[in-house]
Amino acid sequence: MTQVDELLTFLREAVTPFHAVQAMSRRLADAGFEAVESFDPDTMVPGRGYFMTRQGSSLIALRSGQGEPAQGLRLVGAHTDSPNLSVKPNPVVGRGGCVQLSVDVYGGALLNPWFDRDLALAGRVTVLNAQGQLESVLFDSGTAVAVVPSLAIHLDREANKQRSINPQKDVVPLVMLGHPDTLDFKAWLAKQLVEQDSSREGLRVMDFELSLYDTQSPGLVGMDQSFIASARLDNLLSCYAGLAALIEETDADWSMLVATDHEEVGSASTVGAQGPMLMDALTALTPAPQGNQSLRNQSWMLSVDNAHAVHPNYADKHDDQHSPHLGGGPVIKINRNQRYATDSEGAARLRLLAERAGVDVQAFVMRADLACGSTIGPITATETGIPTTDLGVPTLAMHSIRELACVQDIPQLIALLQAFYRRLA
Numbered sequence: 001m002t003q004v005d006e007l008l009t010f011l012r013e014a015v016t017p018f019h020a021v022q023a024m025s026r027r028l029a030d031a032g033f034e035a036v037e038s039f040d041p042d043t044m045v046p047g048r049g050y051f052m053t054r055q056g057s058s059l060i061a062l063r064s065g066q067g068e069p070a071q072g073l074r075l076v077g078a079h080t081d082s083p084n085l086s087v088k089p090n091p092v093v094g095r096g097g098c099v100q101l102s103v104d105v106y107g108g109a110l111l112n113p114w115f116d117r118d119l120a121l122a123g124r125v126t127v128l129n130a131q132g133q134l135e136s137v138l139f140d141s142g143t144a145v146a147v148v149p150s151l152a153i154h155l156d157r158e159a160n161k162q163r164s165i166n167p168q169k170d171v172v173p174l175v176m177l178g179h180p181d182t183l184d185f186k187a188w189l190a191k192q193l194v195e196q197d198s199s200r201e202g203l204r205v206m207d208f209e210l211s212l213y214d215t216q217s218p219g220l221v222g223m224d225q226s227f228i229a230s231a232r233l234d235n236l237l238s239c240y241a242g243l244a245a246l247i248e249e250t251d252a253d254w255s256m257l258v259a260t261d262h263e264e265v266g267s268a269s270t271v272g273a274q275g276p277m278l279m280d281a282l283t284a285l286t287p288a289p290q291g292n293q294s295l296r297n298q299s300w301m302l303s304v305d306n307a308h309a310v311h312p313n314y315a316d317k318h319d320d321q322h323s324p325h326l327g328g329g330p331v332i333k334i335n336r337n338q339r340y341a342t343d344s345e346g347a348a349r350l351r352l353l354a355e356r357a358g359v360d361v362q363a364f365v366m367r368a369d370l371a372c373g374s375t376i377g378p379i380t381a382t383e384t385g386i387p388t389t390d391l392g393v394p395t396l397a398m399h400s401i402r403e404l405a406c407v408q409d410i411p412q413l414i415a416l417l418q419a420f421y422r423r424l425a
Contacts, residue, residue: 101175116148130203193205260272304417319368332391357419
């Protein structure tokens with residue numbers, strides 16, 4: 001399989017952050033990485049790989065190197081979450097003879113594309129099993145169980161001119177016919193879980209973290225198949241690229257992949273970039289304060305998150321001198337107001353790395369009159385003091401239910417991250 005084929009397979013599996021971590025863990029284990037509760041340099045074998053997960057939705061993978069970790073790490077950071085519609089705890093509502101599920105909008109979702117899509121349901125469910133113990137299991141309906149129908153144009157003649165969406169009342173998916181009292185959602189979930197695994201007979205659903213996703217499979221589009229279209233490219237594309245590079249570079253010295261949850265809502269959680277997960281891992285590698293400070297001073301992190309490609313229909317939304325093109329290679333993301341962590345030294349170092357790896361890179365700066373998004377880069381740099389540079393693959397339709405990137409940018413990013421782990425610069 002090509003790298004693009006493998007990415008498509010990964011995207012099909014990683015329908016939620018929990019499933020993304022499961023998919024990454026399986027690939028790491030298949031590549032010989034050992035699952036651990038925490039990193040212990042005294043037991044690590046140079047060249048071997050280790051990984052740990054936290055709360056099922058965040059992961060850190062490490063390839064140990066020669067000598068002491070205090071000589072510095074090469075870190076690639078990405079995030080496992082994407083904007084979505086998340087099911088509320090007491091979700092069953094309805095009117096007009098239809099049963100619906102009440103949802104929250106997670107992150108900065110572009111809501112219009114969620115209408116008229118075949119939506120499946122997936123996430124984590126915490127159950128009381130037959131032995132009276134709490135247990136968390138992953139759930140994926142696999143098939144469409146919901147839809148958010150648009151209002152017909154005959155009833156909203158201005159829909160194509162102006163349309164505002166109220167997330168409380170307009171984005172409420174239909175799931176079946178009947179009265180809301182006819183659906184016991186937790187009982188339905190329990191039945192689905194038992195059908196998926198008969199050994200779960202007798203369980204009771206206590207709570208859940210579930211979200212809807214588009215059942216349309218990731219795929220290649222275009223007359224020359226030059227585009228990759230999929231949900232969750234932001235930022236599972238970066239997770240996959242970092243994972244592929246770390247697995248491939250068996251001779252890399254002290255290299256790490258950090259894939260955290262909750263970036264789309266600010267990263268302020270126990271398993272987000274603002275939480276203690278990464279610092280705990282670094283402290284485990286070098287417990288002594290002086291050694292830990294040396295480790296962080298000598299390290300370099302790439303915050304890898306998708307960049308805004310110039311849209312051919314809206315080219316005026318970009319600065320003319322900083323308009324990354326699909327297929328033009330990874331993008332160095334710069335914002336002097338620290339929405340991105342890149343400084344001139346990091347950018348220069350990354351340009352040299354790309355030159356030595358034979359990879360083209362581009363630069364992105366937001367128009368001065370438009371607000372800029374952010375990444376885990378500034379947060380990680382603030383929490384750890386590790387010099388950090390932001391980059392990512394150019395993407396269209398970011399935060400839509402289906403995003404678009406260019407096929408040829410995928411191997412370019414992976415090659416750049418492999419060169420980063422090899423310390424070519």
